[in-house]
Amino acid sequence: MTSFGTELDTARRIAREAGALLLQVYATPFAVENKAGGMGPVTEADTRANALIVEALHRAFPGDGVVAEESDDNSAASRFERCWFVDPLDGTQEFVHRNGEFAIHIGLAVGGQPVVGVVYRPVGDLLYSGVVGQGGFVEAAGERRALRVSDVAEPSALRLVVSRSHRAKLTDQVVARLGITQERESGSVGVKCGLLAEAAADLYLHVSPKSYRWDNCAPEAVLRSAGGILTDLGGTPYRYDGSELQNVRGLLACNAAAFPRVQPVVATFAREAGLLP
Template sequence: MAVDLERELEIAIALARRAGQEAMRYYGGPLEVAHKGEIEEPVTQADTAANEIVVRGLLENFPDDGILSEETADTARRLGRSRVWMVDPLDGTSGFIARDDDFAVHIGLSIDGAPALGVVYRPAVDVLYWAVCGQGAWRQRAEEEATRLQVSDVSDLREARLAASRTHRSPRLDRVIQALGIKTETRRGSVGVKIGLIVERECDLYIHLSSRSKQWDTCAPEAILREAGGELTDLWGYPLRYNTPDVWNRNGLVASNGRLHKAVIERLQPLLAEFGRTRVA
């Protein structure tokens, strides 16, 4: 069902571009790298500067909405709102620090717990992805005209091309790749960048076994992937829910072109049991 979010999309795109441009002011220069949270995630002055632009802009334009942002202290206020913005001002900070171009600004809008709008902007290469529920997914490169996106029609796992994390590698993922019979793999950073590979038809599948992603990592990319014809669930095939008290995606992620999804979920189940994984309610 199409949703009228024209103003929201216009503002989100403008904020993503501004935040990306601000982050690029620090790219390649001296960085102040700190580590935060229980898994010691890196954060730089570029993250906080980009966050200030996005969060301030959303508050000014949509004061009644909730906001959940990686670089802003969370409060219970958002839990009473049906519309909540999910912001990662610099998804892929490790890539930003390494200067490998694998980072993106994520701005997503969830409505009643589901992704309704997504904007992902890669400032290092000037590529913008966006989608609104019911209105398709789109990409714009530099000065080019916007192009509508559609995932691949690959339906045989033996032909599937996997988008995998550049970091967070584990022997368990190697076991999954072997069991699925996947022969082609592209390693990149940022959830937004990897979902971009799927909607650009360069890859067909992304599997994230870890429980270490959060709602701001996935909301905007999921909106874009779904509007391009793809699917994103947890490892057991259940949909992700947004604006919950616990912001972690504790049950991992499977993103695909849709055609592969059922087969991947079915093949994962005995492997998850082998790994001792059970779904967190």
């Protein structure tokens, strides 16, 4: 079995280099522009970190494809057996609002399956990393701990992590049906999945169709390395083979113990909302 140790170490190093760049921009009065098509804000931090990460990955693994949010050509996933998915700044809104909850995502998919994941939050120097089937770790404040999702199976006892912005009706419906009473807010998709991976939360829903594979490749690998599950709202895993890049059916991240009871409830409301066929 391939260990992917070189890939993991290289991605961790590149993420930290990009994180240092983000913090340099973060400390300045940077300008904020809006992407075409209502795709949200973008800053020089996004574009400069994108260039740094893509160049470093191509240099380290010249035979691999790279799909990155701020790159113009994202056809590599359909042309390469091994493809990296990069979000150079997940949580640009958080970056703009200066609340620290943004992260760098660097994930590797092989044969359309997520394998290696690194999620790095520069503020606080928090790094999640893992290889699916081989375990993962979180590093913070000079300490390194193994990742393992919680074993909470009772839906009403689940701790839900939600976005700081945009609260959706579907989320409220799921919360009411499952009897969830514990919630916490967080920014980046990667940071949310990291909280699940270190058993600080148990469930995360992204009910908008406006996310992409670079948002979830690295977080899924980290979460799965810790024994968790990430699928669309219907319970079907996404593929990373280039057949589609947009997560049109939303995201459901959960610990394995509660997933069988949570997923059917989520799918029912998602179908009613028109997010699933």
